[in-house]
Amino acid sequence: MTSDAPGVESAFSLSKYLSERRDLIEKALDVALPASGGGHPDLREAMRYSLLGAGKRFRPILTLAACEACGGDWASALDVACAVEFVHAYSLVHDDLPAMDDATLRRGRPACHRKYGEAMAILAGDALLTQAWVLPARWGTAAPGRAEAAMRMSLELAAGAGVDGMVSGQAYDIDDRGPADVRALDDLHRLKTGALIRAAVRMGAIAAGADNKLLDKLTRYAGAVGLAFQVVDDILDVKVADTGKDSGADAARGKRTYPVMVGLEGARARARSLVEEAVAALDNLPGPAEPLAAIAGYTIERDK
Amino acid sequence: MTSDAPGVESAFSLSKYLSERRDLIEKALDVALPASGGGHPDLREAMRYSLLGAGKRFRPILTLAACEACGGDWASALDVACAVEFVHAYSLVHDDLPAMDDATLRRGRPACHRKYGEAMAILAGDALLTQAWVLPARWGTAAPGRAEAAMRMSLELAAGAGVDGMVSGQAYDIDDRGPADVRALDDLHRLKTGALIRAAVRMGAIAAGADNKLLDKLTRYAGAVGLAFQVVDDILDVKVADTGKDSGADAARGKRTYPVMVGLEGARARARSLVEEAVAALDNLPGPAEPLAAIAGYTIERDK
Numbered sequence: 001m002t003s004d005a006p007g008v009e010s011a012f013s014l015s016k017y018l019s020e021r022r023d024l025i026e027k028a029l030d031v032a033l034p035a036s037g038g039g040h041p042d043l044r045e046a047m048r049y050s051l052l053g054a055g056k057r058f059r060p061i062l063t064l065a066a067c068e069a070c071g072g073d074w075a076s077a078l079d080v081a082c083a084v085e086f087v088h089a090y091s092l093v094h095d096d097l098p099a100m101d102d103a104t105l106r107r108g109r110p111a112c113h114r115k116y117g118e119a120m121a122i123l124a125g126d127a128l129l130t131q132a133w134v135l136p137a138r139w140g141t142a143a144p145g146r147a148e149a150a151m152r153m154s155l156e157l158a159a160g161a162g163v164d165g166m167v168s169g170q171a172y173d174i175d176d177r178g179p180a181d182v183r184a185l186d187d188l189h190r191l192k193t194g195a196l197i198r199a200a201v202r203m204g205a206i207a208a209g210a211d212n213k214l215l216d217k218l219t220r221y222a223g224a225v226g227l228a229f230q231v232v233d234d235i236l237d238v239k240v241a242d243t244g245k246d247s248g249a250d251a252a253r254g255k256r257t258y259p260v261m262v263g264l265e266g267a268r269a270r271a272r273s274l275v276e277e278a279v280a281a282l283d284n285l286p287g288p289a290e291p292l293a294a295i296a297g298y299t300i301e302r303d304k
Numbered sequence: 305m306t307s308d309a310p311g312v313e314s315a316f317s318l319s320k321y322l323s324e325r326r327d328l329i330e331k332a333l334d335v336a337l338p339a340s341g342g343g344h345p346d347l348r349e350a351m352r353y354s355l356l357g358a359g360k361r362f363r364p365i366l367t368l369a370a371c372e373a374c375g376g377d378w379a380s381a382l383d384v385a386c387a388v389e390f391v392h393a394y395s396l397v398h399d400d401l402p403a404m405d406d407a408t409l410r411r412g413r414p415a416c417h418r419k420y421g422e423a424m425a426i427l428a429g430d431a432l433l434t435q436a437w438v439l440p441a442r443w444g445t446a447a448p449g450r451a452e453a454a455m456r457m458s459l460e461l462a463a464g465a466g467v468d469g470m471v472s473g474q475a476y477d478i479d480d481r482g483p484a485d486v487r488a489l490d491d492l493h494r495l496k497t498g499a500l501i502r503a504a505v506r507m508g509a510i511a512a513g514a515d516n517k518l519l520d521k522l523t524r525y526a527g528a529v530g531l532a533f534q535v536v537d538d539i540l541d542v543k544v545a546d547t548g549k550d551s552g553a554d555a556a557r558g559k560r561t562y563p564v565m566v567g568l569e570g571a572r573a574r575a576r577s578l579v580e581e582a583v584a585a586l587d588n589l590p591g592p593a594e595p596l597a598a599i600a601g602y603t604i605e606r607d608k
Contacts, residue, residue, distance in 0.1 A: 038472075039466075039495075040472040043475040044467060094426055094430060099426060100426065119403045119478050120475065122401065123474055123475050123478075126394075126398060126471050130465045131462060133458050134458075136458075137455045137456075141455065147454075147455050154438075154458055155438060158434050158441075161434045162430075162434030162438075163341065163343040163347060163434070164341075170427055171343070174423050191343075
């Protein structure tokens with residue numbers, strides 16, 4: 001593309017976008033759970049340890065991008081985005097517990113329970129989950145006329161996180177029987193990771209005042225992106241296993257994954273088709289859809 | 305009192321009141337978490353196992369009584385009351401975990417983790433906590449103009465349950481250092497049990513549309529009742545220990561309690577004074593205050 005080509009000024013750099021949004025979210029998370037707040041000091045420290053620092057912030061970035069794509073003021077939705085990350089952070093703390101995945105490391109650091117003890121990690125997860133609901137309410141009180149939307153966000157977050165979403169996905173995941181076929185594996189991931197991604201996107205759309213038709217488009221996008229992300233995670237796990245590292249290696253543990261069920265190439269084709277589906281859903285949005293489209297593409301870029 | 309004495313028709317029977325309200329709450333809890341809902345079937349069963357059946361329903365009864373005392377339509381606040389019980393139920397499931405109190409029994413039945421396994425108990429607690437936020441939102445959508453109040457309830461529930469409330473109380477409770485004096489013990493209980501009781505009462509008052517002055521009265525009531533309840537719990541624990549049963553027996557485990565710190569009679573005097581403080585706060589309310597006053601009295605009645 002030459003310098004005078006049309007559209008060059010709006011050339012979109014995903015890596016710049018992700019890095020800028022990540023920084024803003026990081027700051028907003030720090031404000032949402034300040035070190036100087038009350039309560040038991042070790043509890044607060046364990047919560048902050050699990051929430052801040054590393055992390056791709058994929059879900060809250062989706063919230064902001066969905067708000068933007070629906071023509072909303074994304075910067076005003078930072079609290080909404082943080083709510084999703086609080087839920088994600090709690091889920092990692094509890095997933096890592098000895099009774100669950102018994103992980104020793106998380107994002108290159110000791111897992112919360114290895115650093116603060118198991119009891120404190122349970123409590124830190126509980127408190128992060130509880131605190132998540134403060135944030136839509138805070139957004140709802142920051143300007144008049146938002147209470148109704150804030151309440152809908154609360155419901156979206158509960159649907160994504162609870163018995164109708166992520167926690168049921170976890171329950172299926174620890175189930176020894178495991179998914180019988182690709183359809184059941186899809187269902188598992190739609191709950192385990194898809195439901196919260198769906199909530200993240202829909203909460204951003206609601207912050208922008210999206211109507212039902214617009215919300216449907218964004219929901220289709222979220223469903224496809226969430227599944228694509230998971231398929232690629234499974235593919236990357238095979239690669240990690242091949243290099244002999246002991247992290248990941250789902251297949252070695254006999255876990256049902258997309259590559260195990262449909263082969264590596266089948267899984268790659270599936271991921272590509274899901275990304276196309278996601279991008280197709282972004283047709284004719286009131287705001288810029290480039291970030292959402294680029295994020296969808298990025299899910300398969302990771303497999304390179 | 306003779307049959308023609310004034311007020312005889314309105315003679316208040318607390319046991320009848322508690323039993324009727326408990327039944328209504330039980331039914332509302334069953335509706336709020338139906339057996340026929342979606343998600344992982346074992347997860348839903350573990351949630352229902354932990355939520356339904358036994359239980360005094362002390363907190364949700366307080367929510368309804370506070371709503372009534374503030375002149376509100378208490379029957380319409382059942383969902384609000386249930387939200388508090390969902391949070392209480394989750395806290396019991398997680399408290400009983402091996403890494404916490406390692407309890408084998410709860411309300412005369414195997415603790416959730418003994419029946420469904422530790423991983424499922426962690427998830428059931430998480431899902432109960434998440435589902436709690438659906439209920440104020442459901443109340444908020446059941447009639448127009450309620451969204452603002454529903455959002456305030458969400459904030460009350462988070463303040464009572466999370467790092468500013470119950471979970472911090474738990475963190476102090478597992479802290480080996482323990483409270484140094486009666487003041488620190490008060491602080492511990494204000495967080496561990498008081499904060500959720502306060503939320504229960506305030507949510508009921510908000511459901512009734514209470515203004516700040518009225519809310520302050522109810523908050524004073526809640527603070528005194530919550531602490532009285534805990535002091536009497538400690539007294540009852542001494543009695544249980546004296547009869548040689550191994551349940552309770554905080555003192556035997558070297559735990560700091562009111563009887564340990566101020567003696568049995570000192571603790572009894574403290575409980576009586578707290579109940580008086582609670583009843584005094586109920587002066588000049590717009591609705592019937594008898595239930596709240598009787599519940600306050602009941603906290604020390606248990607020690608007989």
